Amino acid sequence: MSLLLNWASPKPLGTPFRSLLSSSLFSNLADGILIAAGPLLVASLTQDPLLVSLALVVQQLPWLVFGLFAGVVADRLPRVAIIVTGALSRVLMLAVIGALVLTDTVNLPILYIALFLVGSAEVFTDNAWTSIVPDLVPSKELGIANSRLIASQTVMNQLAGPAIGGAIFAVGHAIPYGVTVVSLLFAVVLVSRITSPPVSTATTGPIETVRSVARVRRDITKGFAWLWQNPPVRTLAIILFAFNITYGMTYGVLVLYAKQRLGLDDAGYGLLLAVSALGGLVGTALYGRLERRFSYTSLMRTCLALETVLHLVLAATANVIVAGLTMFVFGMYTVIWATLASTIRGRAVPSRMRGRVSSVYFLGMIGGMAVGTFVGGLIGQGFGIVTTIWVAFGASILILALVWRSLVHVGRAGEVRADGEAAGSPAAS
Secondary structure, eight states, X not given: OHHHHHXXXXXXXXXXXXXXXXXXXXXXXXXXHHHHHHHXXXXXXXXXXXXXXXXXXXXXXXXXXXXXXXXXXXXXXXXXXXXXXXXXXXXXXXXXXXXXXXXXXXXXXXXXXXXXXXXXXXXHHHHHHHHHHHHHSOGGGHHHHHHHHHHHIIIIXXXXXXXXXXHHHHHOTTHHHHHHHHHHHHHHHHHTXXXXXXXXXXXXXXXXXXXXXXXXXXXXHHHHHHHHHSHHHHHHHHHHHHHXXXXXXXXXXXXXXXXXXXXXXXXXXXXXXXXXHHHHHHHHHHHHHHHHHXXXXXXXXXXXXXXXXXHHHHHHOOXXXXXXXXXXXXXXXXXXXXXXXXXXXHHHSOHHHHXXXXXXXXHHHHHHHHHHHHHHHHHHHHHOHHHHHHHHHHHHHHHHHHHTTTHHHHHHTTOBOTTSOBTTSGGGO
């Protein structure tokens, strides 16, 4: 057990990171259960592709509404406190959803409202979470730290969570929501143990309450300006926005694809997501070796090329085994890509700007996902879910061709010099 713990959280990463990782395990277990149980609940209320995809759009909409403000909050208030408050807010809303399901009073409008509120809490929590990681570990260890956090996401969010969620949803539709509430409460206890750097050292100014609209607007503008004036981070944000559109098109109808084209039941859908997580574990195990042997540019190009192939295979097959193998590869490269993107951003963006820059980054990423999910739902409603995936494949090819050369500059921003600093850090310029 000690060997496993030391591998998951090596001593150079520090004790605060170990608490963060432990909290991540419980938080991602809750998210993973909802990944399976959420779409299954919507699908139990309607089979309309547009209405099913709208559930995901509604949960992502808060990023468009509150995302930029969440970045300002993350740079002005204690990040641990933001994470705790957001998690407790999610607990409250998930308990309400569970009660509505248990009493058989849930319907689509009520569910959409509840999902919007859950998504609103996630906006503030996720931004603060992303912003705090580089504050807790040395820059040269950031890649390993991110890979371990993404591993926790893979194991719980994509492997254990969906499998559990699909299984317990089949037993009782309200059960997944009770389990997520308990899991999130454990996460809150663990993350509350972390002592993060003082707010005054993690922001651009002294501690102050966010009350002035004009001040908030100026802070948001500074975040936009910093990102736009940093070519690698700007390009990375644009790439994530574009590829999340195509990914959202396929992911938004995935539950219907699994049921209608592959013939899977509720538990089978959860297992399909779990197979993807198994690939993620392989990606986590390989990441350190890949980072040492290959450039960030080569790894990013390979990941995006594989994502393009994902759409092609899913659109062309109705075979469960082929689809499962495809999802396995998808999980593997997703972990590697997410680790690369998080590490590049963590090294390139100074702590005092990280919340606001991350908010712009997530706004584009989640916004792209929301656009893709909505467009995919419309296409699926009019022409069928397979057509949606074919369109996603064609769009991915075009985007990949356009960004191929620019990935060189993005990859270089994540490199670490011999002294342990990032190549794109202020000390390097």
